[in-house]
Amino acid sequence: MSASEPSGRLIDYIGLGVLSARFDRDLLEEVINRTGCREKRSRRLPAHVMIRYVIAMGLFFDESYDEVMR
Numbered sequence: 001m002s003a004s005e006p007s008g009r010l011i012d013y014i015g016l017g018v019l020s021a022r023f024d025r026d027l028l029e030e031v032i033n034r035t036g037c038r039e040k041r042s043r044r045l046p047a048h049v050m051i052r053y054v055i056a057m058g059l060f061f062d063e064s065y066d067e068v069m070r
Helices: 016-022 025-035 047-059 065-069
Strands: none
Touching: 016 047, 025 047, 047 065
């Protein structure tokens, strides 16, 4: 590995802050409203959080679900 290549896992460098900056809550709420996928009951993990979680699962496909959620 050369000095310019990062060492470690992607999950060590990208966290919720990066996803939140790119996919802010207003954008996710607009998508939820336009698609009609609003939850009908109050949940521990609302739709906008679940969207970020699914995006993170795609980015960190080689990690466990628990590790992605952490």
